[in-house]
Amino acid sequence: MLVYHLPGTFETREAHLDLLWEAGATGLEERAGLIRAYFDAREELSAEIADGEWRDEADQDWQAHFKATLKPVRAGRITIVPPWLRHEVEAGQTALIIEPGMAFGTGHHATTRMAVEALSALELSGKRVLDVGTGSGVLAIAAALLGADHATGLDIDPLTIPIATENAEINGVPPGRVAFAEGSLGLGDESDETFDVLVANLYAELHDLLAGEYAAALIPGAPLILTGILTGKLDLVQTALDREGFGGVTVRGDGEWVLVTATA
Ligand code: SAM
Structure with a gap:
């Protein structure tokens, strides 16, 4: 071995x-x-x-x-667990089951946990959510479990798509409420579909590049949740959000990582 x-x-x-x-x-x-x-x-x-x-x-x-x-990860109303710890989810919490080790997004990374917490703080029923850089599908699946009408997960890595699809099945999210596709924003081939919430766990430089695409993909007044940002790179993201006309910026941190929310 x-x-x-x-x-x-x-x-x-x-x-x-x-x-x-x-x-x-x-x-x-x-x-x-x-x-x-x-x-x-x-x-x-x-x-x-x-x-x-x-x-x-x-x-x-x-x-x-x-x-x-491995331990269960509590994030707002959701507890992320591997299949064998399902029984440890406390009453009142929604279990989100992720088989670890297949794609990024087991919940054990601070950025994933903070993003699920931020989704959990929103009222998602009736909302359409876009998750850019979906990995294991954890954030799109969390959105669906939290009541979103529909969640779309995009990832440039094609290997993540069947993994995220399987994770949605394991969590009992019907295909009509979640969809995963290879792709991203800013590639020039996306539709002009708009969303009520956008979440992206990528990295600061990419958020800077994609900030204009985030604005275009959101309806006015919609929340944006960005993480994967190292504390030292926060300025880059804040400047990009200002540039693209986002308001109501909030920042929270966990160790060297930060999560930023803003309003389109
Ligand atoms: N959303 C999951 C989470 O929060 O745990 C996974 C986040 S992981 C840090 C970032 C994911 O973004 C990876 O699966 C990677 O393949 C994908 N990615 C990297 N660059 C991307 C881009 N330009 N567009 C879409 N996805 C991208």
Whole structure:
């Protein structure tokens, strides 16, 4: 079994966990000051996570270890859980089941959690929601579970689409209320459909590029929820929102990550 040992913890290396998933990790575990990333084959890793060490370890029931480290994530009215922790969702909370490890968006990243909280704070019934950079589909599925009429999830990575579709099925969201498609905004081929809410967990530079597209995709007065923004890059996003005429900007943070809301 191939394990990549990366010094640090989920907390200290939070910004790097998605790089491990993107590189093809099949599971992540934290033990004794090390992040253990399980891989099927050695992969070329980006510079930010190149300070670890590849180890061939004797086989053990790593899945049991991995599963034992996962906890339910409470985000507003939603609790995000892997299938085997469904029974731990407290009464009054809505379970959002995500099988970890297939695409970004298990709820364990601060940005996903803050975005679900922000969706949860809105009245979504009767609303049409657009989720740009849907990954596992978690935010679109959360919107549907919170009562949105319809949620559309877009992602430039085609591998995410069947995963998000399957996650919607697992959560009992009927195909008529959620749709996932390969794509993005700003590619020149989108329809002129408008939405009542737009949520995007991407990164600051991309929000800057897409801010005009967000404005065009929203009806006037509609809420915009942006995250994936490192604290140091907040200015870039705020300037872009000003430029595109968004108002009512609010900012909240969790560690090095921020979430911004605004009104079209
Ligand atoms: N929405 C999920 C969440 O909140 O956990 C996943 C967010 S993950 C940080 C970002 C996702 O955006 C990835 O699945 C990536 O493939 C996708 N992505 C990156 N650039 C994009 C773009 N220009 N347009 C649409 N999706 C993009």
